[in-house]
Amino acid sequence: MAVVEEFIPGEGTYEENGKIFSALLGELELDHDEKIAKVVAENPPVTLKVGDNVFCEITDVRNSMAICEVVAVEGEDRTVAGDTNGTIHISKVSSEYTQEVGRELRPSDIIRAKVLQVKPSIQLSTVGPHLGVVRALCKRCRAPLKKKGKGLYCETCDRTEYRKIADDFSDVKF
Numbered sequence: 001m002a003v004v005e006e007f008i009p010g011e012g013t014y015e016e017n018g019k020i021f022s023a024l025l026g027e028l029e030l031d032h033d034e035k036i037a038k039v040v041a042e043n044p045p046v047t048l049k050v051g052d053n054v055f056c057e058i059t060d061v062r063n064s065m066a067i068c069e070v071v072a073v074e075g076e077d078r079t080v081a082g083d084t085n086g087t088i089h090i091s092k093v094s095s096e097y098t099q100e101v102g103r104e105l106r107p108s109d110i111i112r113a114k115v116l117q118v119k120p121s122i123q124l125s126t127v128g129p130h131l132g133v134v135r136a137l138c139k140r141c142r143a144p145l146k147k148k149g150k151g152l153y154c155e156t157c158d159r160t161e162y163r164k165i166a167d168d169f170s171d172v173k174f
C-alpha cells in the first residue's frame, strides 16, 4: 500500500517491515497533507436499532419463546454487527392469543420481525400483518411450503402446516 517513510499507518492499516498493509477490505485513502494512509471499510457492518425490520432464522422454539439468529436488516446488504441472537416472547408472536409458540414459528423458518429491544438482549416481535414467517420448509420432507388459503401447503406430502405468516410470504428477497 505504502511505505512508512512516506506515510503514517492510519485507521484500517498495519505496519510490517517498514511497509503499510491494509487490515481490511475497503478503499485506500492517502492524506497527502497529514501523510496518513488509511483504509475506509467498503461495507461496515450495520448495527441493530429499535424499530428496524430484520430477517431472522428460527433456531429453537421453547414454551414461552422462539430463539432466532438475526441474518439481515431489511434494505441493508451489510452484515449485522455484534450479537445476533434474538428472542420472540410468546406475547409478541401474534396479535391473536398464542397458545403454543411452535404452532406459529418453527426451527429453520425465515421470519421478518421488528426489533423491540437491542440491549441487554435482542427482543423481537412478529405482531402485525407484514411480520412473521416469509419462508418455511415442510416439517416432513424439507421442501419449501407454498401459501394455500390460511395455511402452508407441501405438494410432495400433500399436507398443510400452519404458521404466523407475513403478508408477502415467499415473495421476499433479501
Ligand SMILES: [Zn+2]
Pocket: 138, 139, 140, 141, 142, 143, 154, 155, 156, 157, 158
Ligand atoms: Zn413435504
